[in-house]
Amino acid sequence: MHAEMAPLPALAIDGVSKCFVAGDKRITALSETSLQVQAGKISGLIGPDGAGKTTLMRLTAGLLLPDSGQIRVLGVDAVSDPLQVQSAVGYMPQRFGLYEDLSVQENLDLYADLQGVPKAERPARYRELMQMTALAPFTRRLAGRLSGGMKQKLGLACTLVRTPRLLLLDEPTVGVDPVSRRELWAIITRLVRQQGVSVLLSTAYLNEAERCDDVILMQEGRMLGHDSPKSYSESMRGRTFHISSSALARRSLQNRVSALQGIIDAVIENEKVRVVTSRAEMPAIASAVPEATDIRIEPAEPVFEDAFVARLKSTAAVTGAWLPPGHVVAAAAGPVIQVTDVQRRFGDFYAVRDVSFSVQRGEVFGLLGANGAGKSTTFRMLCGLLPASAGELRVAGRDLRRAAADARSRLGYMAQHFSLYVNLTVLENLNFFARAYGLDRSRRKRRIAWALEAFELADHAGIDSGDLSLGYKQRLAMAAALLHEPDILFLDEPTSGVDPLARREFWQRINALAESGVTVLVTTHFMDEADYCDRLLIMAEGEVLAQGTPAEMKAHFRSEALPAPTMEDAFIGLIERHAQNKGVAA
Amino acid sequence: MKQGAAMRMRLRGMIRKESLQVLRDPSSIAIAFVMPLVLLLLFGYGVSLDARYVRIALVVEQADANTAGFTGAFAHSDYFVPQLYNNIQQAEQALMEHRVDGIVWLRNDFSARLLTGGAAPIGVFVNGVDANQSRITKGYIQGVWQVWLAGYAREQGQEPAEPVALEPRVWFNAALRSRDFLVPGLIAVIMTLTGAMLTSMVVAREWERGTMEALMVTPIRIWEITLGKLLPYFVLGMGGMLLSVAMALWLFEVPLRGSFWLLAGSSALFMLVALGMGLLISTVARSQFVAGQIALVATFLPAFILSGFIFQIGSMPEPVRVITHIVPARYFVAILQTLFMAGDIWPVIAANSAALFVMMLLFLGLVRRKARKRLD
Numbered sequence: 014m015h016a017e018m019a020p021l022p023a024l025a026i027d028g029v030s031k032c033f034v035a036g037d038k039r040i041t042a043l044s045e046t047s048l049q050v051q052a053g054k055i056s057g058l059i060g061p062d063g064a065g066k067t068t069l070m071r072l073t074a075g076l077l078l079p080d081s082g083q084i085r086v087l088g089v090d091a092v093s094d095p096l097q098v099q100s101a102v103g104y105m106p107q108r109f110g111l112y113e114d115l116s117v118q119e120n121l122d123l124y125a126d127l128q129g130v131p132k133a134e135r136p137a138r139y140r141e142l143m144q145m146t147a148l149a150p151f152t153r154r155l156a157g158r159l160s161g162g163m164k165q166k167l168g169l170a171c172t173l174v175r176t177p178r179l180l181l182l183d184e185p186t187v188g189v190d191p192v193s194r195r196e197l198w199a200i201i202t203r204l205v206r207q208q209g210v211s212v213l214l215s216t217a218y219l220n221e222a223e224r225c226d227d228v229i230l231m232q233e234g235r236m237l238g239h240d241s242p243k244s245y246s247e248s249m250r251g252r253t254f255h256i257s258s259s260a261l262a263r264r265s266l267q268n269r270v271s272a273l274q275g276i277i278d279a280v281i282e283n284e285k286v287r288v289v290t291s292r293a294e295m296p297a298i299a300s301a302v303p304e305a306t307d308i309r310i311e312p313a314e315p316v317f318e319d320a321f322v323a324r325l326k327s328t329a330a331v332t333g334a335w336l337p338p339g340h341v342v343a344a345a346a347g348p349v350i351q352v353t354d355v356q357r358r359f360g361d362f363y364a365v366r367d368v369s370f371s372v373q374r375g376e377v378f379g380l381l382g383a384n385g386a387g388k389s390t391t392f393r394m395l396c397g398l399l400p401a402s403a404g405e406l407r408v409a410g411r412d413l414r415r416a417a418a419d420a421r422s423r424l425g426y427m428a429q430h431f432s433l434y435v436n437l438t439v440l441e442n443l444n445f446f447a448r449a450y451g452l453d454r455s456r457r458k459r460r461i462a463w464a465l466e467a468f469e470l471a472d473h474a475g476i477d478s479g480d481l482s483l484g485y486k487q488r489l490a491m492a493a494a495l496l497h498e499p500d501i502l503f504l505d506e507p508t509s510g511v512d513p514l515a516r517r518e519f520w521q522r523i524n525a526l527a528e529s530g531v532t533v534l535v536t537t538h539f540m541d542e543a544d545y546c547d548r549l550l551i552m553a554e555g556e557v558l559a560q561g562t563p564a565e566m567k568a569h570f571r572s573e574a575l576p577a578p579t580m581e582d583a584f585i586g587l588i589e590r591h592a593q594n595k596g597v598a599a
Numbered sequence: 600m601k602q603g604a605a606m607r608m609r610l611r612g613m614i615r616k617e618s619l620q621v622l623r624d625p626s627s628i629a630i631a632f633v634m635p636l637v638l639l640l641l642f643g644y645g646v647s648l649d650a651r652y653v654r655i656a657l658v659v660e661q662a663d664a665n666t667a668g669f670t671g672a673f674a675h676s677d678y679f680v681p682q683l684y685n686n687i688q689q690a691e692q693a694l695m696e697h698r699v700d701g702i703v704w705l706r707n708d709f710s711a712r713l714l715t716g717g718a719a720p721i722g723v724f725v726n727g728v729d730a731n732q733s734r735i736t737k738g739y740i741q742g743v744w745q746v747w748l749a750g751y752a753r754e755q756g757q758e759p760a761e762p763v764a765l766e767p768r769v770w771f772n773a774a775l776r777s778r779d780f781l782v783p784g785l786i787a788v789i790m791t792l793t794g795a796m797l798t799s800m801v802v803a804r805e806w807e808r809g810t811m812e813a814l815m816v817t818p819i820r821i822w823e824i825t826l827g828k829l830l831p832y833f834v835l836g837m838g839g840m841l842l843s844v845a846m847a848l849w850l851f852e853v854p855l856r857g858s859f860w861l862l863a864g865s866s867a868l869f870m871l872v873a874l875g876m877g878l879l880i881s882t883v884a885r886s887q888f889v890a891g892q893i894a895l896v897a898t899f900l901p902a903f904i905l906s907g908f909i910f911q912i913g914s915m916p917e918p919v920r921v922i923t924h925i926v927p928a929r930y931f932v933a934i935l936q937t938l939f940m941a942g943d944i945w946p947v948i949a950a951n952s953a954a955l956f957v958m959m960l961l962f963l964g965l966v967r968r969k970a971r972k973r974l975d
Contacts, residue, residue, distance in 0.1 A: 033975070074816045076974045095972065100818040110810030112616060114623040119616070126612025127817040129605040171813075181816075 162193025794873025
């Protein structure tokens with residue numbers, strides 16, 4: 014016991030349980046959880062899907078009643094006095110409720126009215142918020158017309174019209190581009206440091222954990238740990254390594270290493286493979302990769318992500334074996350995807366302007382950009398869903414203007430919000446897509462059997478796909494896109510909203526596919542995923558900003574101050590440079 | 600800031616937001632303004648339950664002065680468009696082919712039997728596919744025949760054959776224009792549309808878009824949210840009522856025999872009932888699709904079919920008649936038809952208003968109990 018009085022915690026949760034009953038199923042969202050959120054700090058809530066993060070937020074906001082236990086928010090009982098709690102906290106739900114048919118100003122006015130901000134104080138407060146969020150030029154624009162990142166900033170501004178004592182943010186950075194994400198973090202950090210606001214936020218980006226003062230790690234309704242990010246990473250010291258070899262491509266190396274005993278995790282990081290081991294020593298790997306003659310193993314600085322993976326994942330689950338043996342896409346002469354000077358206009362607005370790139374067989378090619386950069390438009394044109402206004406698109410050697418249907422039969426497409434029939438079971442969905450692709454009876458049977466086994470969906474075959482967790486939905490969507498054994502795979506933000514473990518598994522599958530010769534075109538908001546790509550294209554406002562390998566992109570931004578720039582640094586640097594050039598030109 | 604001032608500020612914010620949304624959302628405008636207009640025009644001009652211009656085949660096997668008088672009576676009637684046929688086969692063919700709606704058959708011995716003072720039967724065939732229409736047609740034919748018979752008897756210097764003569768008088772709607780009772784009844788349907796359907800869908804939209812969750816974690820009280828929804832849509836619904844009344848009076852020339860203030864008062868009462876239903880639906884339905892479906896089945900269709908707006912409750916089978924008692928629109932339609940066509944008949948208005956009042960208390964009471972600032 015400390016002699017001095019500990020300051021009152023911003024949130025004290027004591028033995029809280031919460032169950033939901035859906036039909037005849039009983040889901041435990043939180044079981045016997047106790048934790049305290051310190052005042053004046055940023056506490057991060059991190060865990061895979063179904064960990065209970067959103068439930069915890071809603072309980073704290075007085076939107077749910079616990080089955081048992083006590084919740085005190087700023088010293089107030091959230092169960093008996095939810096209204097007083099709601100007067101003191103600011104809460105931003107996962108999809109923040111902006112009124113899309115109201116303007117930025119009207120949204121602010123509404124929340125100022127609801128929070129009882131006196132009229133006299135408003136002009137100064139609005140000015141401050143608009144400056145903080147850089148939304149000042151857009152106050153008259155309808156919220157629905159803002160980009161994803163701007164919407165999120167406006168949502169935050171609305172929760173901040175009256176400075177709350179405790180700010181609850183449920184995945185505030187999901188689906189937001191890196192630039193806006195960095196801005197959101199700057200706002201949050203400033204609030205805590207300057208105004209002493211306490212923040213509890215959940216996130217799916219593991220690198221954001223490092224920016225928190227405290228990290229609460231959760232899984233399946235239980236708290237696994239509550240510590241500073243530093244202590245988490247320190248616990249991993251000696252178990253993290255970088256492996257590299259000039260004789261073996263990093264993806265092949267990763268593929269082989271992840272199958273080994275004693276390796277929990279292997280991911281591509283820059284030019285190397287980052288490995289987390291189950292014990293504080295590197296297992297002997299030389300025999301597993303005999304062709305990598307000059308293999309180098311160096312200890313790596315542990316980060317929070319290593320601790321997360323080590324605690325939640327027992328093995329590097331998926332291995333190359335999930336593809337049918339001998340599955341190799343035939344070699345192709347010339348590029349598989351060839352885009353030449355493509356434009357797409359909507360009226361006099363250029364959604365895509367003069368975009369050219371080509372992708373070779375077996376390459377993983379990334380398309381990056383902030384919201385509204387023209388990625389989705391480019392994607393739709395490549396799928397033959399939208400004709401180009403000018404320029405030429407060739408997929409699998411076919412001109413999309415003439416043989417779109419023919420080209421489509423060679424490619425698999427996974428849409429951003431997995432287009433599955435939620436009220437059909439897993440098996441029914443697979444059956445439907447197999448028929449839609451025109452698979453004959455015997456092939457259908459064979460491919461569905463493969464899909465159920467390879468994606469570990471067999472136990473879920475009879476479940477409505479709407480009831481699957483997000484990770485499983487993603488597996489099913491991918492299985493459906495692969496039923497007709499396409500040579501080319503188009504993935505539109507395939508990992509948006511999916512938890513870190515599911516994302517890892519997903520990328521392992523993608524890597525295995527690429528190794529077998531499948532060409533992959535992917536868009537993503539996760540900069541660590543950009544690192545997994547062989548080559549990248551970065552877009553802004555419909556134009557190409559840069560094209561090349563991740564290493565080339567990063568090299569442009571290496572400096573004294575930034576000796577080892579990350580992909581995120583490179584991306585933000587490019588966007589900022591583009592904005593500056595435009596400013597000069599204008 | 601004082602409690603009261605803060606509360607007024609929140610309410611004002613809610614109401615302003617709701618009004619802006621209605622004005623900017625095309626689907627709200629469609630339900631609140633376009634649908635009522637379409638319904639009014641459709642029922643005012645298009646739908647008619649009267650039998651007018653009935654195409655009738657007159658089969659006269661042997662034409663003479665007597666039959667000419669009889670067919671003349673049809674030709675002069677507003678209700679009939681007679682076509683002459685020489686034999687029954689042709690007329691039957693015309694009926695089958697839907698060229699006529701009924702047949703009146705005068706056999707070749709018609710005049711002979713008339714002159715001998717015996718019974719002179721005429722054959723009447725009516726296309727019974729539309730039972731309602733055929734019953735009306737039959738009645739009209741009988742009417743024409745009776746008028747002709749009376750005239751014929753006077754000509755012959757005889758007293759009419761019947762000792763008791765029927766002299767019908769139609770009260771309240773002397774011209775028997777169906778528009779005169781359809782258009783007032785439509786007001787109940789239109790107010791149900793805004794009160795129950797639009798309101799429940801608008802609340803469901805807040806759940807769908809996640810705005811409700813953000814709204815709930817503000818100091819606003821649940822009854823303020825409810826009131827913030829109730830007031831704007833009350834105004835909208837009353838606007839729909841005024842529009843309907845104006846169109847009824849000036850476009851369709853439906854008389855308003857009762858007092859306007861009584862009409863406005865009872866409409867306000869019904870609007871609260873409709874809003875109560877809408878808000879109650881929104882406490883269970885969290886998607887616009889579900890809310891729309893429930894509102895359609897539970898409020899709109901009953902207001903259409905079971906309220907007595909088109910179909911007379913008195914002629915419904917017993918079990919259905921019992922069910923109509925739980926349809927609020929039934930009471931309002933009774934008030935509307937009374938006010939427009941008969942006047943301030945207090946016993947009718949008081950009884951039906953009392954029923955509406957009870958329903959208002961029931962629905963708004965349930966909303967108050969069910970509405971919670973919680974997600975579970």
